[in-house]
Amino acid sequence: MKSLEELKKIREDAIKKVKMRKDSGSIRIVVGMATCGIAAGARPVLMTLLEEINKRNISDVTVTQTGCIGFCELEPIVEVYKPGEEKVTYVHMNPEKAKKIIVDHIVNDKVVTEYSIGSVKK
Amino acid sequence: MDFYRSHVLICRGTGCTSSSSDKIESKLQEKLIEKGLDKEVKVVRTGCFGLCEAGPIVVVYPEGAFYSHVKVEDVEDIVEEHLLKGRILKRLLYKGAIDEEKIKSINEVSFYKKQKRVALRNCGIINPEEINEYIAVDGYMALGKVLTEMTPEETINVVKDSGLRGRGGGGFPTGLKWEFAHKAEGKPKYVLCNADEGDPGAFMDRSILEGDPHSLIEAMAIAGYAVGAEQGYVYIRAEYPIAVKRLQIAIDQAKEKGLLGKDIFGTGFNFDLEIRLGAGAFVCGEETALIASIEGERGMPRNKPPFPANKGLWGKPSLINNVETYANIPVIFLNGVDWFKSIGTEKSAGTKVFALGGKINNTGLVEIPMGTTLREIIYDIGGGIPNGKAFKAAQTGGPSGGCISAEYLDTPIDYDSLTALGSMMGSGGMIVMDEDNCMVDIARFFLDFTVEESCGKCPPCRIGTKRMLEILEKITHGEGEMEDIDNLERLAKNIKVSALCGLGQTAPNPVLSTLKYFRNEYEAHVLDRRCPAGNCKSLLSYYIKEDECKGCTLCSQVCPSNAISGERKKPHVIDKEKCIKCGACIEKCPFGAIARK
Numbered sequence: 001m002k003s004l005e006e007l008k009k010i011r012e013d014a015i016k017k018v019k020m021r022k023d024s025g026s027i028r029i030v031v032g033m034a035t036c037g038i039a040a041g042a043r044p045v046l047m048t049l050l051e052e053i054n055k056r057n058i059s060d061v062t063v064t065q066t067g068c069i070g071f072c073e074l075e076p077i078v079e080v081y082k083p084g085e086e087k088v089t090y091v092h093m094n095p096e097k098a099k100k101i102i103v104d105h106i107v108n109d110k111v112v113t114e115y116s117i118g119s120v121k122k
Numbered sequence: 123m124d125f126y127r128s129h130v131l132i133c134r135g136t137g138c139t140s141s142s143s144d145k146i147e148s149k150l151q152e153k154l155i156e157k158g159l160d161k162e163v164k165v166v167r168t169g170c171f172g173l174c175e176a177g178p179i180v181v182v183y184p185e186g187a188f189y190s191h192v193k194v195e196d197v198e199d200i201v202e203e204h205l206l207k208g209r210i211l212k213r214l215l216y217k218g219a220i221d222e223e224k225i226k227s228i229n230e231v232s233f234y235k236k237q238k239r240v241a242l243r244n245c246g247i248i249n250p251e252e253i254n255e256y257i258a259v260d261g262y263m264a265l266g267k268v269l270t271e272m273t274p275e276e277t278i279n280v281v282k283d284s285g286l287r288g289r290g291g292g293g294f295p296t297g298l299k300w301e302f303a304h305k306a307e308g309k310p311k312y313v314l315c316n317a318d319e320g321d322p323g324a325f326m327d328r329s330i331l332e333g334d335p336h337s338l339i340e341a342m343a344i345a346g347y348a349v350g351a352e353q354g355y356v357y358i359r360a361e362y363p364i365a366v367k368r369l370q371i372a373i374d375q376a377k378e379k380g381l382l383g384k385d386i387f388g389t390g391f392n393f394d395l396e397i398r399l400g401a402g403a404f405v406c407g408e409e410t411a412l413i414a415s416i417e418g419e420r421g422m423p424r425n426k427p428p429f430p431a432n433k434g435l436w437g438k439p440s441l442i443n444n445v446e447t448y449a450n451i452p453v454i455f456l457n458g459v460d461w462f463k464s465i466g467t468e469k470s471a472g473t474k475v476f477a478l479g480g481k482i483n484n485t486g487l488v489e490i491p492m493g494t495t496l497r498e499i500i501y502d503i504g505g506g507i508p509n510g511k512a513f514k515a516a517q518t519g520g521p522s523g524g525c526i527s528a529e530y531l532d533t534p535i536d537y538d539s540l541t542a543l544g545s546m547m548g549s550g551g552m553i554v555m556d557e558d559n560c561m562v563d564i565a566r567f568f569l570d571f572t573v574e575e576s577c578g579k580c581p582p583c584r585i586g587t588k589r590m591l592e593i594l595e596k597i598t599h600g601e602g603e604m605e606d607i608d609n610l611e612r613l614a615k616n617i618k619v620s621a622l623c624g625l626g627q628t629a630p631n632p633v634l635s636t637l638k639y640f641r642n643e644y645e646a647h648v649l650d651r652r653c654p655a656g657n658c659k660s661l662l663s664y665y666i667k668e669d670e671c672k673g674c675t676l677c678s679q680v681c682p683s684n685a686i687s688g689e690r691k692k693p694h695v696i697d698k699e700k701c702i703k704c705g706a707c708i709e710k711c712p713f714g715a716i717a718r719k
Contacts, residue, residue, distance in 0.1 A: 001387055002385075002387070004387055011258060011260070011263070014255065014257045015258045017254070017258060018247075018248065020129055020183045020184045021183045034208075038207075047162070050127050062184045064185060065127075065207075065208030066209075067207055067209045
């Protein structure tokens with residue numbers, strides 16, 4: 001260790017890896033991972049969400065999984081909880097859509113209405 | 123990819139490991155690979171979570187699901203249900219003794235709510251075998267700050283101003299100790315860590331070494347800079363194999379990263395650290411004996427002064443603190459003196475770790491701000507006394523400490539209030555006793571330990587404690603006379619002032635404190651030939667209540683010495699000559715017809 005800067009650099013990388021255990025982020029993304037979700041392809045969706053979050057260095061988001069949400073025919077389902085806002089439920093997800101949700105909804109704070117359960121049900 | 127969606131933390135402290143948490147860990151790894159989850163779910167080996175009673179403990183993040191009493195057979199469910207399907211396993215969630223409903227997250231467990239984890243801040247959170255995890259929680263930042271921004275004098279002043287006192291025994295101001303070593307003449311100087319921890323029932327130092335060894339390394343390097351030492355030794359007992367192994371791994375990693383060794387942070391400061399194994403003699407926790415042991419001599423204490431700060435290892439100035447004291451150091455530099463002083467009481471800043479044991483629901487490690495009352499520790503954190511029994515006393519400070527009786531439950535715990543009660547902080551063992559514990563027998567138990575562990579150098583300790591033990595044995599066997607109690611008290615007071623080292627001087631504490639608070643129990647043994655707690659075997663006898671015995675013969679079937687006889691469907695009798703007082707019959711009798719008095 002030749003300088004304090006070197007330590008700080010290591011710390012920045014390391015923090016990302018233990019952050020999950022400190023406090024859950026203010027934004028929560030929940031992926032339905034029951035049999036129905038997994039069969040419909042929830043796993044690649046989940047992995048894409050994680051990759052995007054990691055790639056973009058987004059720090060206040062946790063991704064968790066849940067069981068069957070109830071609309072098995074609309075799986076894969078992803079729910080986004082932002083503090084102080086209503087939950088947004090995205091349905092028929094795939095990795096491409098997942099990327100867009102990270103960019104639009106999480107980063108730019110714009111709900112992707114066309115993927116949401118409201119527009120599909122109409 | 124090294125970004126995981128879930129972290130599974132498994133306690134690998136000594137307690138949980140001995141309940142097969144090592145097998146749980148390997149089974150989990152195996153299952154994750156089988157299910158193709160090993161790239162998504164990270165298994166993290168940690169140190170002690172504190173709640174040893176509930177072990178083995180497994181915590182799953184990000185939910186913070188706190189699973190207790192986990193068995194190897196449960197791994198399959200954890201993987202299938204929780205990790206694959208995201209369903210929290212309700213049946214495995216920890217159920218606190220004082221919580222009515224099942225608890226979900228580790229942060230909601232009442233055991234942790236009144237605690238303030240400073241020395242244990244990283245235990246159960248990071249993997250002690252990965253230096254980067256320690257760096258992620260600001261590890262080595264304090265060392266960096268001290269080396270690049272502060273002079274040794276400024277460093278010492280921070281420790282002085284913080285009000286930190288030694289967590290191993292009498293509570294000597296740590297900053298003052300650092301200053302003495304800094305000012306002492308002579309070179310080279312040494313920084314030593316006392317990790318001998320020999321008190322029955324105390325294991326906080328072991329847990330810190332197992333769960334967060336880097337904080338000790340960082341603190342010792344800071345101390346080295348402050349006092350002007352380039353070499354440190356950690357004296358640790360060989361009976362702590364997991365702690366020794368993790369500390370060695372941590373030292374190797376720190377060396378590899380250049381956080382130990384030459385020219386740390388490019389400041390020109392050199393510091394190296396080595397482990398010295400002790401054979402596990404209680405007296406080697408005494409600093410002068412510890413130093414003798416490192417030098418290769420027999421571990422025996424010597425007179426002070428000269429103090430180790432002036433004449434320590436190989437006659438050179440040496441700074442010596444214990445593990446818990448050091449563990450507080452980095453965080454004081456990170457969060458500041460004011461933060462540290464805001465915790466605890468005016469004269470005892472910060473927190474203290476206690477190892478809760480004995481008759482208490484939540485046995486384990488707890489860290490509380492100084493000034494917390496005994497009642498809060500025992501009832502709010504410890505979950506109270508099992509089986510609805512009444513609290514009788516708490517023994518603090520191990521064999522060197524004393525017993526505190528129920529009337530002092532609301533005393534705020536700090537160095538001075540404990541000393542005022544005739545006990546001491548000591549290392550922080552806290553053994554809880556209920557109405558079934560005989561206080562004379564407790565004193566006998568601790569004396570038995572001291573006699574075994576006395577190094578024999580000075581007569582008051584070698585001979586005096588042995589005589590005290592003999593008197594205590596006589597009393598518990600029901601052969602005591604009133605003058606024995608007087609002799610015992612006189613002996614105890616004499617040894618306290620005449621023994622050579624701290625061990626001998628404090629050895630009479632269990633006797634003196636039980637005499638002070640529970641003298642009536644001593645008198646009952648002597649005058650009435652009776653043990654009020656129903657504990658001392660020689661004074662008990664078993665008998666069958668004729669009216670309640672239905673003659674079911676269950677008792678005679680379990681009696682190992684054939685002492686019970688009688689006809690079927692008629693009251694039985696116990697032959698007192700044959701009875702070995704094992705109590706098997708009481709447990710078996712469905713009618714409560716057998717009693718002891």
